Amino acid sequence: MAQRWAWAEVDLQALRRNVEAIVANTTTHTVWAVVKADAYGHGAVECARVALDAGAIGLCVALVDEGVTLRRAGIAAPILVMSEQPPEQHRHLVGNGLIATVYNSESIAALGATAEDMNIVCSVHLKVDTGMHRAGVAPSNAVARAREVLNHPWLSLDGVFSHLATADDASRNDVTESQVRAFAAVLNDLKDADIEVEHRHLENSAGALRHVAEVLRLECRVGIAMYGIAGDAASNSFGSPVGVQLEPAMSLKAKVSHVQVLEAGEAVSYGLRRPLASRSTIATVPLGYADGVRRALWERGEVLIGGKRRRFAGVVTMDQVLIDCGADSVQVGDDVVLLGCQGPEEVSANEWARLLGTIGYEVTCGISARVPRTYLR
Ligand SMILES: Cc1ncc(COP(=O)(O)O)c(C=O)c1O
The missing domain is CATH 3.20.20.10 (Alanine racemase)
Structure with missing residues (x-):
């Protein structure tokens, strides 16, 4: 691919x-x-x-x-x-x-x-x-x-x-x-x-x-335990404590593909739904709902850039999302983590699941075939 x-x-x-x-x-x-x-x-x-x-x-x-x-x-x-x-x-x-x-x-x-x-x-x-x-x-x-x-x-x-x-x-x-x-x-x-x-x-x-x-x-x-995800998203557990420590096997990653600095009051993506409260750096990230980044994540979901949690600046589109990086400077090519760890921060499949009212199983099954899989051996 x-x-x-x-x-x-x-x-x-x-x-x-x-x-x-x-x-x-x-x-x-x-x-x-x-x-x-x-x-x-x-x-x-x-x-x-x-x-x-x-x-x-x-x-x-x-x-x-x-x-x-x-x-x-x-x-x-x-x-x-x-x-x-x-x-x-x-x-x-x-x-x-x-x-x-x-x-x-x-x-x-x-x-x-x-x-x-x-x-x-x-x-x-x-x-x-x-x-x-x-x-x-x-x-x-x-x-x-x-x-x-x-x-x-x-x-x-x-x-x-x-x-x-x-x-x-x-x-x-x-x-x-x-x-x-x-x-x-x-x-x-x-x-x-x-x-x-x-x-x-x-x-x-x-x-x-x-x-x-x-x-x-x-x-x-x-199944799910092998992939390092707890079956019950709400409690992020298997219903009661178990004797194993599991690690999520999948991370969803991308690189920033475009950067703009927009003024307070401007808005991005379809519907121009959420005007910026202050001048902000907006990072475009080339993953969207056709890749399994569900549209409903835009309201409360977060991604990691520069080791920090960042909010979506506007609605998720089919192929790209727009991330509000506030006053921080971001470059094209910077690493983005949508699922997984960056520095001290982690976004888990069960975090998405809780935001979406679903289970971690549906999150990883939903990462579509057009997202290439790479393997750390
Ligand atoms: C019949 C059957 N057995 C086992 C499993 C594995 O379940 P889990 O992923 O919760 O371990 C499934 C998953 O849906 C299943 O349908």
């Missing part, structure tokens, strides 16, 4: 330290690294390699294409596609040796037929809905659905899993506890039915770091 004066810098050493700390701090030290959505915007191939090297046992994606991208990069580790996929995708899934998730009979039959046709045994994890009610077989049908998989000679039942709905909200521990109980009951039902499954996983980042299912000695699927 051609160089532009704006980029997302991903610190792969920070990612590695995060994964190592997570692996060390989870109940069975058995972590699947969630790298869907291009590793939450961080770059799936690079992050997957580092996560595996730092101790993850496998990878999780949302789409077949995401798994295929990893395979094409030469990654041979187990890759779980975490929900059922359209039958048209099954050949791709099976042919690339991805692990399928199933919960409906139709999907099991269609996947099995494709695997048989291709002469390839397809590894399968059964997803159970223990209370999130997004996808999965009801606990009462889990054994029957597992048998459907087992009865198909071209499918191999290698895992059973579920997903937590409120793990990063300590005020909803009752929900998490009920999901853990429901999952434990499913594991017991499978055992009573003499069905053995190698991989059993339930916890996400918050669940794993808070050890919510410790007694069950499960594997876990960790």
Whole structure:
């Protein structure tokens, strides 16, 4: 990609330290690294390699294409596609040796037929809905659905899993506890039915770091914590203190592309919304809402230039933002940090999330593909 004066810098050493700390701090030290959505915007191939090297046992994606991208990069580790996929995708899934998730009979039959046709045994994890009610077989049908998989000679039942709905909200521990109980009951039902499954996983980042299912000695699927972001933006935590120190892996950076000094009363950008209170240096920075710098940030968001927090001088435009640097002098080419650290100051994804009424996940996933990723190794 051609160089532009704006980029997302991903610190792969920070990612590695995060994964190592997570692996060390989870109940069975058995972590699947969630790298869907291009590793939450961080770059799936690079992050997957580092996560595996730092101790993850496998990878999780949302789409077949995401798994295929990893395979094409030469990654041979187990890759779980975490929900059922359209039958048209099954050949791709099976042919690339991805692990399928199933919960409906139709999907099991269609996947099995494709695997048989291709002469390839397809590894399968059964997803159970223990209370999130997004996808999965009801606990009462889990054994029957597992048998459907087992009865198909071209499918191999290698895992059973579920997903937590409120793990990063300590005020909803009752929900998490009920999901853990429901999952434990499913594991017991499978055992009573003499069905053995190698991989059993339930916890996400918050669940794993808070050890919510410790007694069950499960594997876990960790996403957001790897990237150094706490799941709950409001408290900037995982709902309660956890035993790991995490570092954000992504910074969003740019260079000042234009500088003007404007008089008090003048205003900038669409709508000329906020007249300057005094003569000010205005820095133009070449990143905008098409890059993931959401327009709503202009009112209360801040960026870092010269080691100081600076306000937006006007609304965010599609490709550029305008920053009020007050009486300070700024040059074209000066460094700008929109997410990350500069000197003693830091702007975090969760700071943006709080301003935008969202979560850190959406912030990094929202840094669009036209922002080049660079990697600190
Ligand atoms: C099924 C499933 N498992 C695990 C995760 C990882 O969650 P987190 O990023 O909170 O660790 C996700 C993320 O959305 C998910 O959908």
